[in-house]
Amino acid sequence: MDSAALLDLLGNENRRRILRLLARKPCYVTEISDYLGVSPKAVIEHLRKLESAGLVESRVDDQRRKYFHIARNVRLEVTVSPYGFASKSAYPTNNGFDITTCRHLSLDIACDELDELGDLLQALEELEQLENELSLAQRWVQSQLYDVLDQISESVGDGPESRIYADLLATIRSEPKSVGELRSELDVPREIIAELLESMADDGLVRRTERGWELTTT
Numbered sequence: 541m542d543s544a545a546l547l548d549l550l551g552n553e554n555r556r557r558i559l560r561l562l563a564r565k566p567c568y569v570t571e572i573s574d575y576l577g578v579s580p581k582a583v584i585e586h587l588r589k590l591e592s593a594g595l596v597e598s599r600v601d602d603q604r605r606k607y608f609h610i611a612r613n614v615r616l617e618v619t620v621s622p623y624g625f626a627s628k629s630a631y632p633t634n635n636g637f638d639i640t641t642c643r644h645l646s647l648d649i650a651c652d653e654l655d656e657l658g659d660l661l662q663a664l665e666e667l668e669q670l671e672n673e674l675s676l677a678q679r680w681v682q683s684q685l686y687d688v689l690d691q692i693s694e695s696v697g698d699g700p701e702s703r704i705y706a707d708l709l710a711t712i713r714s715e716p717k718s719v720g721e722l723r724s725e726l727d728v729p730r731e732i733i734a735e736l737l738e739s740m741a742d743d744g745l746v747r748r749t750e751r752g753w754e755l756t757t758t
Contacts, residue, residue, distance in 0.1 A: 543627040555586050566609040716752035
């Protein structure tokens with residue numbers, strides 16, 4: 541699901557409360573209505589939107605009572621910084637993913653080889669600790685990333701457009717990009733990007749090639 545649409549969907553407090561409730565147990569409409577303190581009609585409308593987004597599914601029991609439950613795992617990441625606003629949704633990897641290919645991550649938990657309850661509970665504790673460590677590591681990486689972007693901004697000037705300079709340099713550092721591609725990625729008017737690139741070219745920072753704009757140095 542598109543992250544912007546997911547962010548909009550979860551912007552409603554009652555829908556977030558429904559998901560918190562369903563994360564504990566499947567519920568039918570009356571239960572959710574009592575929990576939220578809103579009418580069943582409103583609950584049905586919230587559930588319809590959550591179902592359309594693929595976050596919630598339903599099943600009918602032997603008494604023909606319709607239960608709703610969360611359909612899948614999804615992670616929504618939102619970044620707000622001086623360098624931009626971004627959001628992305630991420631879904632769990634499939635079981636065939638080889639986590640050892642993440643060369644910056646050290647891990648020694650073989651969950652697929654566990655079958656005893658005690659071992660599974662131990663693995664659960666270790667994975668929860670890892671999740672916390674990864675969260676701390678991500679915050680550290682973001683801090684370092686923004687420090688580097690600050691230094692790049694300072695290296696090209698201290699004017700109001702220095703951050704756009706930094707974004708341009710960072711965007712074309714790995715491969716040439718056209719003005720149109722840069723406009724799409726940075727969400728900056730085409731005229732401003734073209735003007736800045738020409739200025740940076742005069743300073744010897746970038747050059748225009750047949751494939752697009754690229755750095756003159758690495």
